[in-house]
Amino acid sequence: MPLQGLHLYLFFFIIIIFFAIIPCYYCLQGDTLNHYLQEEDGYDSGAYPSYINSIEDGHFKVKIFDDKVGSISTSVHKVNVDDFKPNFDNNHDDDTEAFEKAWEEACSSEEGAVIVVPEKKYRLKPVRFSGPCKSNITVQIYGIIEASDDRSDYEEDERHWLVFDKVENLLVEGGGTIDGNGNIWWQNSCKVDKDLPCKDAPTALTFYRCQNLVVDNLTIQNAQQMHISFQRSKDVQVSNLNVTSPEHSPNTDGIHVTHTNNIQIANSSIGTGDDCISIVSGSQNVQAKNISCGPGHGISIGSLGSRHSKDYVSEVTIDGAEISGTTNGVRIKTWQFAHGLNLVKGWKDLEEVKWS
Numbered sequence: 001m002p003l004q005g006l007h008l009y010l011f012f013f014i015i016i017i018f019f020a021i022i023p024c025y026y027c028l029q030g031d032t033l034n035h036y037l038q039e040e041d042g043y044d045s046g047a048y049p050s051y052i053n054s055i056e057d058g059h060f061k062v063k064i065f066d067d068k069v070g071s072i073s074t075s076v077h078k079v080n081v082d083d084f085k086p087n088f089d090n091n092h093d094d095d096t097e098a099f100e101k102a103w104e105e106a107c108s109s110e111e112g113a114v115i116v117v118p119e120k121k122y123r124l125k126p127v128r129f130s131g132p133c134k135s136n137i138t139v140q141i142y143g144i145i146e147a148s149d150d151r152s153d154y155e156e157d158e159r160h161w162l163v164f165d166k167v168e169n170l171l172v173e174g175g176g177t178i179d180g181n182g183n184i185w186w187q188n189s190c191k192v193d194k195d196l197p198c199k200d201a202p203t204a205l206t207f208y209r210c211q212n213l214v215v216d217n218l219t220i221q222n223a224q225q226m227h228i229s230f231q232r233s234k235d236v237q238v239s240n241l242n243v244t245s246p247e248h249s250p251n252t253d254g255i256h257v258t259h260t261n262n263i264q265i266a267n268s269s270i271g272t273g274d275d276c277i278s279i280v281s282g283s284q285n286v287q288a289k290n291i292s293c294g295p296g297h298g299i300s301i302g303s304l305g306s307r308h309s310k311d312y313v314s315e316v317t318i319d320g321a322e323i324s325g326t327t328n329g330v331r332i333k334t335w336q337f338a339h340g341l342n343l344v345k346g347w348k349d350l351e352e353v354k355w356s
Contacts, residue, residue, distance in 0.1 A: 075111045075112070076111065076112045076113065076114050077106070077109045077111050077112065077113045077114070078113075078114050078116060079102045079105050079106045079109075079113055079114065079115045079116065080102070080115075080116045080118065081095070081098050081099055081102045081115065081116065081117055081118070081122070082098070082118060082120075083102070084097070084098040084099075084101040084102050085098045093123060094123060094124075094125060094148070095122040095123055095124055096124045096125045096127050098122075099122070099124060099127060100127060102115050103115065103129045106133070106137055107129075107130075107131065107133035107134065107137065108133070108134060109133075109134060109135055110134050110135060111135055112135050112136045112137070112138070113133075113135060113136075113137050113138070114137075114138045114139075114140060115137065115138070115139045115140065116140050116142070117139070117140065117141045117142060117143050117145065117174065117176060118142055118143055119142040119143045119176075120143045120144075121143060121144045121146060122143060122144065122145050122146065123146050123147075123148060124145055124146070124147065124148065124161075124162070125148045125153040125154075126148075126153060126154055126156070126157055126160060126161050126162075126163075126202065127161075127162060127163070128160075128163040128165055129162075129163065129164045129165065129167065130165045130166060130167075131164075131165065131166040131167035131168065132166055132167070132168060133167060133168075135169075136169040136170075136171075137167065137169070137170050137171070138170075138171040138172075138173070139170070139171070139172045139173070139174070140173060140174040141172065141173070141174040141175075141176035141177075141178070141218060142174050142175065142176045143176050143177075144176060144177045144179055145162075145176070145177070145178050145179065146179045146181050147161050147179065147180045147181040147182075147202075147204065147224065148181070149181045149183070149184045151184065151185075151188075154202055157202075158199070158200040158201070158202065159200050159201075159202055159203060160202050160203055160206050161180065161202040161203065161204050161205070161224065162178070162204065162205045162206065163206045163207075163208060164206070164207050164208070164210055165208045165209060165210075166208070166209040166210070167207075167210050167213075168210065168211045168212055169211075169212045170210060170212070170213050170214070171213075171214045171215075171216070172214070172215045172216070172218065173214070173215070173216040173217050173218065174217065174218065175217050175218070176218060176219070177218070177219040177220075177221060178204060178205055178218060178219070178220045178221070179221050179222050180202070180204035180220075180221070180222045180223035180224045180227070180245075181222060181224075182201075182204075182222045182223050182224040182225070182245065182249060182252070183222070185201045185202075185224040185225065186246075186248070186249050186250055189201070189250040189251070191250035191251065192248075192250060200225075201224045201225035201251070202224040202225060203223070203224070203225055203226040203227075203228075203229045203256070204220060204223035204224060204225075204226065204227050204228065205220060205223075205227065205228045205229070206228075206229045206231065207228075207229070207230050207231070207233050207236070208231045208232060208233070209231070209232050209233065210230075210233040210234075210236070211233065211234045211235055212234075212235050213230075213233060213235065213236045213237070214236075214237045214238075214239075215228070215236075215237070215238045215239075215241070216237075216238075216239050216240050216241075217239075217240040217241075218240075218241055218242075219241075219242040219243075219244070220241060220242070220243050220244075221242075221243070221244045221245060222244075222245050222246075222249070223245055223249075223252050223272075225250075225251050225252060225253075226251070226252065226253040226256045227243050227245070227252060227253065227254050227255065227272065228241075228243065228254070228255050228256070229255075229256040229257075229258070230255075230256070230257050230258070230260045230263060231258050231259060231260065232258075232259045232260065233260045233261075233263070234260065234261045234262055235261075235262045236260060236262065236263040236264070237263075237264050237266075238255065238263065238264065238265045238266070238268065239264075239265075239266045239267050239268065240266075240267050240268065241255075241268040241269070241270070242268070242269050243255065243268065243269070243270040243271070243272065243276075244269075244270075244271050244272065245271075245272045245273055246273060247271075247272075247273055247295040247296070248273055249272065249273035250273055250274070251273070251274050252272040252273040252274050253272065253274045253275045253276075253277075253278045254270035254271075254272045254274075254275065254276045254277060254293075254296065255268075255270065255276070255277045255278070256275075256277075256278045256280070257277070257278070257279045257280070257283045257286055258279075258280045258281065258282060258283060259281070259282030259283060260282075260283050260284075260286075261283070261284045261285055262284070262285045263283075263285070263286050263287070264287040264288075264289065265277065265286075265287065265288045265289070265291065266287075266288075266289040266290055266291075267289070267290045268290075268291055268292070269291075269292040270291065270292065270293050270296065271292075271293070271294055271295050271296060272295070272296045273295075273296065274296060274297050275296060275297045275298065275299065275300045276291070276293035276294070276296045276297070276298060276299055276323075276326070277291070277293070277299045277300070278299075278300050278301075278302075279300070279301045279302075279313055279316060280301075280302060280303070280304070280311075280313070281304060281311035281312060281313060282311075282312060282313075283313050283314075283316075284312075284313075284314050284315055285314070285315040286313075286315065286316050286317070287317045287319070288317070288318045288319070288321065289317075289319045289320055290319075290320045290321075291318075291320070291321040291322070292321075292322050292324075293321060293322070293323045293324070293326060294322075294323055294324040294325040294326045295325045295326060296326050296327075297326060297327050297328050298323055298326045298327065298328035298329050298330060298331060299318060299321065299323070299329070299330045299331075300328070300330075300331050300332070300333055301313050301316065301331070301332045301333065302332055302333030302334055303333040303334060304332070304333065304334045318330060
């Protein structure tokens, strides 16, 4: 082969190898975005899961949902949880199976689905409502959903009671009540009885890996530990919530936000035994507007910097908060002597905050 032809051959060979390597490189880069469940430090019980990740630079805006999620589809499939209860079931010891079957039917529907929880009392064991679903889903809670107080029911998962996992275009509303029935957990907390070992307790309501989520007009009360947690979710609107538990209830954070982007919490009243709102690592563009907080520990970012970690929280806005009867106002919590980078970037606004 002539020398010139050999050079041309090598040139095209290098070009082919170059374009073959580029996609593989980005695939490898994407592997760094994998999240692994670990204990979230900064709380005595260790019942706060978090996800290690770095936050890419960028600016986000909370998406305001003008329309109800369930009304996006022109036709709606209504699913009543009572339709899945046996006719002879006159007690409310365990309604878990009826809720699971109602979710299965709604999630598999090709048209928008509405799950109706009538104005009655229902008792549930731990349950996970998993996606992805085939269409938009609205959950209308008119009644009371109460947690089982049998601690043996939580042996498979001691950290969660109700979980919505990987669901897009979800609306949860209705004016009803989610009751964690937490008294049995508080009595057995090491914060209440120093002679007891510190153990996990469930979060009442968890939204994990959800996107385009609206939670509106609900009462969430007496959580076993945290009341409501948003984890690894995106584009979330939370409004008109009444979150409440006794002042002495241990570790009962009101609204917990971790690794969640674009979340607005508005027009809500929160009074618990711990932070009204807690914002931890990986959260970006968090807006809290018109919040009533107290009793409790105020509004907090962190704790940050445990286990030599690099923790990031950015673009936090608190606009219009009345904080009364709390141990703190608004604070940033970091671990002492933390070697990791603790960054609260772009604290945008802190306006009309009253603390008494």
